[in-house]
Amino acid sequence: VQLVESGGGLVKAGGSLRLSCAASGFTFEDYAIGWFRQAPGKEREGVSCIASSDGFTHYADSVKGRFAISLDKANNTAFLEMNHLLPEDTAIYYCVIDGTIPNELFLCTEGVSRSDHSLGQGTQITVSS
Numbered sequence: 001v002q003l004v005e006s007g008g009g010l011v012k013a014g015g016s017l018r019l020s021c022a023a024s025g026f027t028f029e030d031y032a033i034g035w036f037r038q039a040p041g042k043e044r045e046g047v048s049c050i051a052s053s054d055g056f057t058h059y060a061d062s063v064k065g066r067f068a069i070s071l072d073k074a075n076n077t078a079f080l081e082m083n084h085l086l087p088e089d090t091a092i093y094y095c096v097i098d099g100t101i102p103n104e105l106f107l108c109t110e111g112v113s114r115s116d117h118s119l120g121q122g123t124q125i126t127v128s129s
Helices: 104-108
Strands: 002-006 009-012 017-024 032-038 045-051 057-059 067-072 077-082 091-098 123-128
Touching (some): 017 032, 017 091, 032 104, 045 067, 045 091, 045 104, 057 067, 057 104, 091 104
Parallel strands (some): 009 123
Antiparallel strands (some): 017 077, 032 045, 032 091, 045 057
């Protein structure tokens, strides 16, 4: 599985960014895709995930109402619109995909501590105050 991430960078608090993740090289029909993030000295967190089968989404409490995930299923590309960014959103964001258990809630919760999924190379997001 290949995950090509784009977006990210440096933004001031209150600003917006958009991440994209193009997935390829897999054969599973249904999958869950989304983003984890990890800040220095903190545990990895499931930010937002979406299921390809029904479009159901999951968000971490810390980003609800500010982030929106979507999926272009025809191109297997996920997007994460991040608005009203806060300094505490600063982290490396990793795109993740799982076809073994294609459930958005599972991927973004229990899936964070598992290794049976594919991760992108990560992209740095820095939010300045």
